[in-house]
Amino acid sequence: xxxxxxxxxxxxxxxxxxxxxxxxxxxxxxxxxxxxxxxxxxxxxxxxxxxxxxxxxxxxxxxxxxxxxxxxxxxxxxxxxxxxxxxxxxxxxxxxxxxxxxxxxxxxxxxxxxxxxxxxxxxxxxxxxxxxxxxxxxxxxxxxxxxxxxxxxxxxxxxxxxxxxxxxxxxxxxx
Amino acid sequence: xxxxxxxxxxxxxxxxxxxxxxxxxxxxxxxxxxxxxxxxxxxxxxxxxxxxxxxxxxxxxxxxxxxxxxxxxxxxxxxxxxxxxxxxxxxxxxxxxxxx
Numbered sequence: 001x002x003x004x005x006x007x008x009x010x011x012x013x014x015x016x017x018x019x020x021x022x023x024x025x026x027x028x029x030x031x032x033x034x035x036x037x038x039x040x041x042x043x044x045x046x047x048x049x050x051x052x053x054x055x056x057x058x059x060x061x062x063x064x065x066x067x068x069x070x071x072x073x074x075x076x077x078x079x080x081x082x083x084x085x086x087x088x089x090x091x092x093x094x095x096x097x098x099x100x101x102x103x104x105x106x107x108x109x110x111x112x113x114x115x116x117x118x119x120x121x122x123x124x125x126x127x128x129x130x131x132x133x134x135x136x137x138x139x140x141x142x143x144x145x146x147x148x149x150x151x152x153x154x155x156x157x158x159x160x161x162x163x164x165x166x167x168x169x170x171x172x173x174x175x
Numbered sequence: 176x177x178x179x180x181x182x183x184x185x186x187x188x189x190x191x192x193x194x195x196x197x198x199x200x201x202x203x204x205x206x207x208x209x210x211x212x213x214x215x216x217x218x219x220x221x222x223x224x225x226x227x228x229x230x231x232x233x234x235x236x237x238x239x240x241x242x243x244x245x246x247x248x249x250x251x252x253x254x255x256x257x258x259x260x261x262x263x264x265x266x267x268x269x270x271x272x273x274x275x
Contacts, residue, residue: 003176003177004177007177007181011181011185014185014189015185015188015189015192018189018192018193018212019192021192021196021208021212022192022193022195022196022199022200022205022209022212027202027204027205030205030208031208034208034211034212037212037215038215041215041218041219044182044219044222045222047177048182048222048223048225048226049226050222050225050226050234050237052234053218053222053234053237053238053241056238056241057218057241060241060245061211061215061241061244064245065211065244065245065248068248068249068252069204069207069208069248069252072204072252072255072256073204075256075259076204076255076256076259076265077259077263081202081265084201084266085201086200086201086202087199087200087201088198088199088200088201088267088268089268091198091199094195094198094199095195095198095199097194097198098191098192098194098195098198099191099195101190101191101194102187102188102190102191102192102194105187105190105191106184106187106188109180109183109184109187110180112180112183114179114227114228115228116228117228117229117230118228118229118230118231118232119229119230120229120230120231121229122229125231133231134231134234134235134238137231137232137234137235138235138238141235142235145235145239146239149238149239149242149243152242152243152246153242153245153246155246156245156246156247156249156250157249159249159250159253160249160250160252160253162253163250163253163254163256163257164253164256164257166260
């Protein structure tokens with residue numbers, strides 16, 4: 001009963017703050033409602049026995065990525081954004097398309113068939129703790145994707161530096 | 176016990192909200208934020224399936240998706256800053272040099 005109430009609360013908050021995020025005029029307000037969405041997503045992860053991912057969701061998404069978005073939002077001009085129209089001209093067509101995508105995704109759900117069960121039942125995860133189980137899988141079966149993820153982060157660091165660096169030749173031209 | 180289909184319906188609705196935000200907003204930063212919403216919908220699906228299938232695979236892939244989302248936010252926001260520096264706008268419908 002408690003899990004049902006908690007799931008319904010999280011679902012309502014996720015859908016509501018997601019809708020607010022794409023509707024609100026001020027981008028900073030949308031970012032803050034996405035923050036609320038991320039916290040409730042972490043709550044759902046806790047309910048699904050994924051404690052490590054709930055912590056990572058709060059630390060990485062709410063702590064790092066959203067702060068990055070906020071900083072970039074302060075670097076561009078958002079005063080102008082408050083006075084202008086915030087949607088593109090053909091917004092109604094896009095809304096119809098996205099509602100169609102949502103309904104068709106839900107409509108094909110009954111045709112979904114579960115695959116075979118894995119080797120980590122709930123008791124084994126609880127015995128080994130979630131983080132240890134995740135680490136064992138990550139560092140044995142998925143060691144190559146893990147290293148590729150490290151490479152992707154390296155590329156992101158180099159790419160972010162190169163893109164955000166002020167190009168010296170253009171500044172000379174302007175001055 | 177919540178049925179699996181509830182989680183998957185919630186993920187589908189969140190994905191549709193992300194698609195709607197991506198297609199309707201003019202601000203490129205809000206478009207990137209909508210991509211984050213879509214990635215979160217996929218993450219929710221993966222964690223729910225991992226729980227109901229007694230497998231760690233979904234959680235491992237969610238870990239990788241969070242990594243890729245962080246990289247995508249860094250590079251995409253770098254592109255947004257470069258765009259603002261060269262065009263003095265972050266609205267995607269004003270960047271139409273390729274339109275004939």
